Amino acid sequence: MTDSIDLAEIPTMTDKFAALLVTETSDNSFEQNVVNKSISDLPANDVLIRVEYSSLNFKDALSATGNRGVTKSFPHTPGIDAAGLVEEDSSGTFKKGDSVIVTGYDLGMNTSGGLAQYIRVPADWVIACPQQLSARESMIYGTAGLTAVLCVNKLLMAGAKPEDGDVAVSGATGGVGTMAIAMLAKLGFKVAAITGKLEANETLTGLGASKVIDRASLDDLAAKPMAKPQWAHAVDTLGGDYLFTLVKSLQYGGSVAACGLASAPNFKANVYPFIIRNVNLLGVDSVELPIEEKRKVWNQLADNFKPDQLGSMAEEITLEQTPQYLNQIINGHALGRYLVKL
Numbered sequence: 173m174t175d176s177i178d179l180a181e182i183p184t185m186t187d188k189f190a191a192l193l194v195t196e197t198s199d200n201s202f203e204q205n206v207v208n209k210s211i212s213d214l215p216a217n218d219v220l221i222r223v224e225y226s227s228l229n230f231k232d233a234l235s236a237t238g239n240r241g242v243t244k245s246f247p248h249t250p251g252i253d254a255a256g257l258v259e260e261d262s263s264g265t266f267k268k269g270d271s272v273i274v275t276g277y278d279l280g281m282n283t284s285g286g287l288a289q290y291i292r293v294p295a296d297w298v299i300a301c302p303q304q305l306s307a308r309e310s311m312i313y314g315t316a317g318l319t320a321v322l323c324v325n326k327l328l329m330a331g332a333k334p335e336d337g338d339v340a341v342s343g344a345t346g347g348v349g350t351m352a353i354a355m356l357a358k359l360g361f362k363v364a365a366i367t368g369k370l371e372a373n374e375t376l377t378g379l380g381a382s383k384v385i386d387r388a389s390l391d392d393l394a395a396k397p398m399a400k401p402q403w404a405h406a407v408d409t410l411g412g413d414y415l416f417t418l419v420k421s422l423q424y425g426g427s428v429a430a431c432g433l434a435s436a437p438n439f440k441a442n443v444y445p446f447i448i449r450n451v452n453l454l455g456v457d458s459v460e461l462p463i464e465e466k467r468k469v470w471n472q473l474a475d476n477f478k479p480d481q482l483g484s485m486a487e488e489i490t491l492e493q494t495p496q497y498l499n500q501i502i503n504g505h506a507l508g509r510y511l512v513k514l
C-alpha cells in the first residue's frame with residue numbers, strides 16, 4: 173500500500189503514508205482513491221498524529237461526493253474523526269506516544285482528515301483519550317456517538333425522564349441513530365426506533381429499542397397542522413418534514429433534540445405544538461462544541477453512557493473499502509457504524 177514508516181522514529185517530511193484522496197474529474201464528478209501522500213503535504217499545525225482508527229460519518233460521504241458546503245476545494249482527504257498516537261507536538265501540550273482523539277472542528281472538512289495514516293492539527297482540537305476507552309472504542313463512537321450523547325444530554329437537561337414514555341429516534345439504523353438507541357436504553361428509556369429499513373428490526377431491538385416503526389407511517393402526517401401525541405421525547409437525525417412531524421407528535425411538555433438533515437435541511441412548521449403542547453425544539457452541534465465541553469462528553473462516553481455492546485457496534489473496514497461504504501451512506505443504505513482501521 174505504502175512505504176512503511178519506522179514507528180520508533182518521528183516521520184520526516186518526505187515519508188509517505190496512505191490516504192483516501194477525493195479528486196474532481198473533468199466532467200465535474202468526484203472520484204475516491206487510496207494514494208500515497210507525504211508528511212509535507214499535511215497542513216502546518218501543532219500536533220502530528222499517527223492515526224490508528226477513523227470512522228465513517230454522513231459528513232464524510234458529503235465531502236467525498238464533492239459537497240461544497242462541507243469541502244470547498246479538491247483534491248481533499250475527508251475524515252472528521254481520528255484516534256491515534258501523537259508523534260510530535262510543537263505546542264508542547266502532548267508528548268510522543270500520547271493516545272488522543274480528534275473529532276469535528278475543521279478536520280476532514282477543509283483540513284486533511286482522518287481517512288489517512290497521519291493528520292496534523294492544532295493542539296486545541298486534540299483530546300487525550302480517556303483511560304477507560306481504547307482508540308478502537310473511541311472511533312466506534314466517533315462523531316456519531318458524541319452527537320448521540322449530546323442529544324441525550326439536551327433531553328435530560330430539558331427534564332426528560334424514563335417514566336415520561338417512549339423516546340422516538342429517527343434515522344434509527346444510522347450511526348447517530350444506533351448510538352442514541354443504545355444510550356437511551358442504557359439509561360432506562362423506552363425507545364421507539366423509526367426506520368426505513370424494517371428488515372433491521374432485530375438489530376434495532378438488539379440495541380435496546382422496544383418498538384420499531386416504519387418511517388413511511390410518518391409521511392401521512394406531514395401535511396397536518398398537528399398530530400396525535402405519540403412520543404414523550406425524540407432524537408431527530410433526518411430534518412425536513414420528519415423533524416416537524418416529530419415535534420407535532422410530542423406529548424405535552426416533550427422535547428426533540430434535532431441534530432441532522434439526512435432527509436432535508438428545510439421544513440415547514442407552525443407554532444401550535446409550541447403554544448398548545450408546551451414542547452421544546454432543541455438544537456445539537458458536535459462540531460464547534462468548545463473543547464472543555466467535548467472533554468466532559470468524552471468522559472461520559474467512557475463511563476456511564478458506554479453501551480455494554482459497544483465493542484461490536486461497528487463493522488470494521490479497511491481504507492481501501494471506504495469508497496464503497498461512503499457510497500452506501502450517501503444513498504441512505506448505512507447500517508450502524510463503520511470503523512476504519514488504518
Ligand SMILES: NC(=O)c1ccc[n+]([C@@H]2O[C@H](COP(=O)([O-])OP(=O)(O)OC[C@H]3O[C@@H](n4cnc5c(N)ncnc54)[C@H](OP(=O)(O)O)[C@@H]3O)[C@@H](O)[C@H]2O)c1
Nearest residue numbers: 230319343344345346347348367368432433434457458504
Ligand atoms: N449536529 C451535529 O453535530 C451532527 C453530528 C453528526 C451527524 N449529524 C447529522 O446527523 C445525520 C445522521 O448522521 P449519521 O452519521 O447517523 O448518518 P448515517 O449513518 O448515514 O445514517 C442516516 C440514516 O438516516 C436515514 N436516512 C438516510 N437518508 C435518508 C433520506 N433521504 N430520507 C429519510 N431517511 C434517510 C437512514 O436510516 P433509516 O433507514 O433507519 O431510516 C440512514 O441510515 C446527518 O444528517 C448528519 O449530517 C449532525
